[in-house]
Amino acid sequence: MKKILVTMAFAVLPAFAFAAGGNVPLDHMKPDLEDKVSLQKGAATFMNYCMGCHSMKYARYERVATDLEIPLELFEENLIFSDAKIGELMNIAMQPSQAKNWFGNPPPDLTLEARLRGPDWLYSYMRGFYADPSRPYGVNNSVFKDVGMPHVLAGMQGVCAHKPDTGAEPQVDPLSGRIVKDSGCESYTTKGTMTKEEYDETIYDLVNFMVYMGEPSRMESETLGKWVLLFLVILFIPAYFLNKEYWKDVH
Ligand code: HEC
Numbered sequence: 007m008k009k010i011l012v013t014m015a016f017a018v019l020p021a022f023a024f025a026a027g028g029n030v031p032l033d034h035m036k037p038d039l040e041d042k043v044s045l046q047k048g049a050a051t052f053m054n055y056c057m058g059c060h061s062m063k064y065a066r067y068e069r070v071a072t073d074l075e076i077p078l079e080l081f082e083e084n085l086i087f088s089d090a091k092i093g094e095l096m097n098i099a100m101q102p103s104q105a106k107n108w109f110g111n112p113p114p115d116l117t118l119e120a121r122l123r124g125p126d127w128l129y130s131y132m133r134g135f136y137a138d139p140s141r142p143y144g145v146n147n148s149v150f151k152d153v154g155m156p157h158v159l160a161g162m163q164g165v166c167a168h169k170p171d172t173g174a175e176p177q178v179d180p181l182s183g184r185i186v187k188d189s190g191c192e193s194y195t196t197k198g199t200m201t202k203e204e205y206d207e208t209i210y211d212l213v214n215f216m217v218y219m220g221e222p223s224r225m226e227s228e229t230l231g232k233w234v235l236l237f238l239v240i241l242f243i244p245a246y247f248l249n250k251e252y253w254k255d256v257h
Contacts, residue, residue: 031173035129037217048215053085059113062096109154120220132209136166163205164198166191
């Protein structure tokens with residue numbers, strides 16, 4: 007009995023480790039691995055804006071292109087910015103020791119980041135940068151305090167003037183039904199090229215892509231799962247009649 011209890015305690019332990027990831031309320035996002043267009047857009051954002059510093063070295067370009075249904079030549083021409091070949095691992099040239107000098111901490115590999123932090127955390131983090139002149143790159147983050155990463159998407163989002171309220175319930179004006187206050191940024195010190203909604207969507211796609219990267223086989227299992235269920239439903243029909251036939255003489 008004791009053994010069983012100990013085993014059970016260990017089984018639920020990872021859930022607590024995850025919950026202890028931070029006490030900041032997070033905005034919620036629901037990944038959709040069937041939305042190929044969203045995944046493709048997310049991949050494009052990642053290759054353009056993140057791979058200068060972050061590798062995804064446990065994955066190969068070719069697998070990503072195939073899973074996301076992007077023709078290999080198109081992917082190689084437009085989304086690989088180093089001289090890497092399509093069959094290679096998604097490595098980068100930046101040396102961790104150099105990077106540590108520049109940023110305080112080296113940018114970690116992000117292949118499994120969505121499994122480490124979870125989609126809600128990533129979605130809130132990428133929308134959580136705000137102006138803080140006391141920091142080396144002029145920004146801080148509401149989810150990751152004193153982060154060493156610059157706000158690389160400031161051109162799109164702009165720079166938020168105040169610490170954004172993550173995880174806040176939207177407040178609706180009871181008369182007009184319009185949302186008067188939402189989570190995320192309220193006002194900006196520098197304007198970006200996107201509206202708040204467009205930026206949120208870009209980050210949704212980016213995080214969706216990172217969730218796919220953390221577990222590429224999940225996409226396959228989800229599709230396969232539907233066929234398996236359909237198979238079981240069809241199998242049920244002959245099984246039902248066979249069962250009836252067998253018991254006919256008994257009753
Ligand atoms: C100029 C280099 C640079 C670029 C470009 C960059 N990052 Fe970072 N990033 C960093 C550094 C440095 C850290 C480590 C910060 C620290 O630990 O203080 C980091 C940390 C992170 C973390 C947190 C890792 C953790 O500790 O769990 C995430 C998530 C992240 N980056 C996502 C992104 C995404 C997504 C993009 C593209 C939109 C991006 N980064 C682009 C430098 C960069």
